[in-house]
Amino acid sequence: MHTNVAPLRILGISGSIRTGSYNTGLLRAAAEMLPSSMRLELLSLAELPLYNQDLEEQGNPPSVAQLRERITAADALLIACPEYNYSITGVLKNAIDWASRPAGKAPLTGKPAAIIGAGGRFGTVRAQLHLRQVCTHLTMPVLLSPEFMVVRAWECFDQHGNLTDLPTRERLHEVLVALERWARLFAPISA
Numbered sequence: 438m439h440t441n442v443a444p445l446r447i448l449g450i451s452g453s454i455r456t457g458s459y460n461t462g463l464l465r466a467a468a469e470m471l472p473s474s475m476r477l478e479l480l481s482l483a484e485l486p487l488y489n490q491d492l493e494e495q496g497n498p499p500s501v502a503q504l505r506e507r508i509t510a511a512d513a514l515l516i517a518c519p520e521y522n523y524s525i526t527g528v529l530k531n532a533i534d535w536a537s538r539p540a541g542k543a544p545l546t547g548k549p550a551a552i553i554g555a556g557g558r559f560g561t562v563r564a565q566l567h568l569r570q571v572c573t574h575l576t577m578p579v580l581l582s583p584e585f586m587v588v589r590a591w592e593c594f595d596q597h598g599n600l601t602d603l604p605t606r607e608r609l610h611e612v613l614v615a616l617e618r619w620a621r622l623f624a625p626i627s628a
Contacts, residue, residue: 445620447477448511452529452564453519454483457598459555459590460517463609466600467515467553470610475617477515480507488534501535508536508544513620514577515613518554520564529568537575549623551580551616553609555593560586580619585612 449464461479468477484500492498497505508514519526537543552568554561565586572579585608587593593602600606 442474444473445475445512445617445624446510447471447475447513447515447616447620448507449477449479449515449517450482450529450532451479451517451519452482452526453517454481454528458519459587459594459598460519460553462594462598462600463517463553463555463587464515465598466606467609467613470606471613472617475613478507478511480504482528482532485528485532485535488531493535493538497535504532505536505544508548511548512624513616514548514550515616516550516552516568518552518561518564518568520554520556520559520561523563524567525564525571530571533571533575543575545575545577547576547578547623549578549580549620551585551612551619553585553612555587555590557590558588560588560590562586578619578623580612580616583608583611583615585609 451458451461451464453460464479471477486498536545550572552565554565569579587605593600593605595601
């Protein structure tokens with residue numbers, strides 16, 4: 438890689454707003470081990486109102502405008518996807534609904550992404566599958582491999598929500614390296 442290439446701007450979005458979220462912990466761990474050619478900035482979804490077309494028509498609320506601006510400015514997304522009831526969380530779906538409009542001109546359209554997730558006995562396999570389906574509809578190119586799901590997350594994090602399991606940290610690093618290659622495939626060509 439050339440040293441004069443600008444660092445990639447990665448926006449980390451956790452589908453959980455819980456204080457002790459393992460998925461938010463994954464994003465914090467990613468920030469610690471990010472390749473030097475990438476920058477990760479985290480975005481909380483806690484302030485987003487529920488999607489309502491009436492609100493949209495009145496002008497997006499400030500938290501929605503910020504969501505849309507930060508997605509637009511990012512070169513790629515790193516989405517930490519929890520699994521609730523065999524699917525993605527309402528918090529994450531709500532953010533996607535806000536950022537997927539207007540059709541064809543939405544910030545998510547064409548935005549490269551990688552999906553990671555921490556959960557229970559099956560990790561977040563079903564939620565990630567649903568999220569990939571949504572991303573396909575939005576023409577978001579999602580990194581295919583390596584897939585990353587933390588099974589029995591409570592065994593991989595300490596009481597402060599820090600990812601401490603070394604093999605899991607190594608697999609997360611592999612995802613970040615792959616995301617860099619993936620995102621550069623879709624980066625605009627500089628003049």
